[in-house]
Amino acid sequence: MLAFLMRRVVAAAAMLLVVGTIIFSLLMIVPGDPAELLLSTGGGSATPEAIANLRAEMGLDQPVWVQYADFLRNSLAFDFGRSIVDDGSISAAIALRLPRTLEIIIVGAVLALTLAIPAGTAAGLRAGGRFDIAASGLNALLTSVPGFVIGTLFIYFFAQTLGWLPAGGYVSFASNPGQHLQMLVLPALTVGLHLATIVFRMTRASVLEMRGHDWVRTATAKGLRRRLVVRRHILRNAMGPVITVVGLQLGILLGSTVLVEFVYNWPGLSGLLVTAVEQRDYPTVRAIILTVAALFIGINLVIDILSSLLDPRIRLK
Template sequence: MIRFALNKGLAALLMLWIVGTIVFAVLFVVPGDPAELLLTSDGAVASQESVESLRRQMGLDKPLITQYLDFLAGAARFDFGQSLIDHVPVGKTIALRLPRTIELILAGLFLGLITGIPAGTWAGLRPGRSFDRVVSAANAVLISVPGFVTGTLFIYLFAQVLRWLPAGGYVSFASDPLLHLKLLTLPAITVGLHLFSIIFRMTRASVLEMRTHDWVRTAVAKGLRRKLVVRRHVVRNALGPIVTVVGLQMGILLGSTVLIEFIYNWPGLSGYLVTAVQQRDYPSVRAVILVVSALFILINFMVEMLYSVLDPRIRL
């Protein structure tokens, strides 16, 4: 197990270095001088002094290898320089916004897991019955509706018509815990519904497959209780694909919650990335892409570790 973890950890570090190198190189793939492009993005005419000053601020006046080493060293210290728009350290802004996005994803994941796994298990154990048909039909509708459409409908129904919850915004948990949870409820349910549809389908398919294996029929033939067979031989073996798809969805959600954050005015990392791209804030764009990539790699590493615990054959 230790050797397996070390191999996967080294592979994750190698992948992170490759991603960092690609992120660094992207700035130089764009034709033209990045400093000049930034100063003339709105049609203004920039003087040579302004261009040279911005080049020095961005570190573009240094040799390429020096810029590359400085970038890697800064990334290792979580120091990505200052934003070119508001001159605030990028690392500080990411440290402020990233927990909000992670909180939203984890809240949605919790809702998706506590509903998707039981519903998928029940439907997989009783295929073709009323519960399976109704939930599968509802799931087909859910998976075909984009998250921003669901979010808009929720705002109209629960915030404007019923007035049960606020339409959007953000308040820190420390300042007002109850209001924070109210503001989190609708975005979390929107994310949770998307995850529910995926987790339900994967759980149902996995349970249906596991029911046909010889060890399940043998356990039933030996007279083991149904609940014990389901828990130990069906659900446990069905968790592998579920863990994999949940890990992938968490990584995808780190960059795809931008519309949900925008609809609910949730100040997370995805919205910050969109603003940085629109304003050509290169240090911020670099930093956010690198941080999201690092988190995606970390999530995949954790999924592989958990998968190896659920199925020891993976370690071989």
């Protein structure tokens, strides 16, 4: 187990280095001088002195290898410098916004797993039955509806029509826990429904596949109770693919919650990324992409470890 863990950690570190190198190279590949592009925003022309000062401030006047070494060293220390738009600390902005995005993703994931795994298991065990047909039909309907449409419908139904929940906004948990939780429900539910459709399909397919294996038929023929057969022989083996899909989707959600945050006016990391792109704040964009990539790689590392615990054969591959 220790050797498997070390291999995965080394592979994750190598992948993070490759991603960081690619992200650093993007600034070098962009046509034109980034400093000149930034100072020319709005149609004005920048003086050579202003361009030279901004290049020195951004470190663009240094050799490429020096810039690369500084980038790696500062990234390891979570020091991404200052924004060239408002001169604020990029690390502080990410540290403020990232927990808000993670909050709706984690709560949405908990809701999705709580709903989709039992439903997918029941549908897989009773394939072709009434519940399977109804649940699969509802799942197909939810899959075809974009997240921002579901969010808009939630606002209309729960906020404007029934008045049960706020239509959007953000209040910190420390200042008002009750209002914070009320504002969290709809964004988390919107994210959770999208994830639930994927988890349901994977759980149902995995349970259907495991039902046909010899060990399940043998356990049933030996007279084991159905609940034990489902828990020990079907679900344990079916959860491997489900966990893998959940991990991939959590990583994807880190960069795809921008519409949900926009609909509910939730000040998360995705909104900061969109704003930085619009303002051509290259250091902030680079820092956010690197942070999301690091989280994605970290999530996949955790998924590999969990999968190896469920299926020890993975450690031998």
